[in-house]
Amino acid sequence: MRFIFPIPALFSQLSLSALSPDRAIWLATIGFAGCLIGTPIGYGIGKVSGSLVLNKIMKKKWYDSATALFTKHGEAAILVGAFTPIPFKIFTILSGCMNYPLWKLLSYAAIGRAVKFYTVGVLFYVYGRAAENMVDSVLTIILLSVGILIGGVWFTVRMIKNRKKKRSETSVVQPPKDSIDVTAGEE
Incomplete structure (x- = not known):
């Protein structure tokens, strides 16, 4: 519904x-649900027309490079x-344009958006109107830091x-160094 x-x-x-801190958790749930409903819509927009737009404004090799990245x-x-x-919505449209799997987009969007919406909801529910100053001054930094931390953990796990995977592939391709070639002297 975010596109509307x-x-x-x-x-x-x-x-x-x-305005109503006692309903903050409910408002977080509505925002989260709206985001999850809007995610496939943005994906669809990207899937249908995103490639056409990007191909017109980008060189083919840049588009291919961006898709691979x-x-x-x-x-x-x-x-x-x-x-x-x-x-x-920029990320949802880009995901559709780049043919990123929708199920992965929804999964990662659900994790990230839940943390964002419910962090705000819990802060307002617990601290009431006092959370407004906290949110204004600190929330963006906290959420960005959490996002970078999650991205860093994900990147590290993926790198490991x-x-x-590379070690297992090289061990299958190359014979062990201490093996003896029995066929070398049989000519």
Whole structure:
């Protein structure tokens, strides 16, 4: 529903939570649900027309490079993007345009957006209107830091998995160094 409603859900949540802190968790749930409903819509927009637009404004080799990069590191971009003040619809449209798997987009969007919406909801529910100053001054930094931390952990885990995969591939391709070639003297 975010494509119909131009104001980002977080801003609406902040304003309404400040007015009624006792309903902050409910407002977080509505914002989270709206984001999950809007995610496939943005993906569809990107899938249908995103490639046409990007191909017109980008060189083919840049588009191919961006597609490969997003395919390889899309999870980190989506997770970090879910925490930043950048409108999330940019990431959903880009995901559709780059043919990123929808189920992965929804999974990472659900994780990132849940943390963002429910952090704000819990702060307002617990601290009431006093959370407004906390949110204004600190929340963006906290959410961005959490996003970078999650992205860093994801990147580290992925790097470790890739190293293990490369080690297992090289051990299968190359024979062990201490093996003896029995056929060398049989001519």
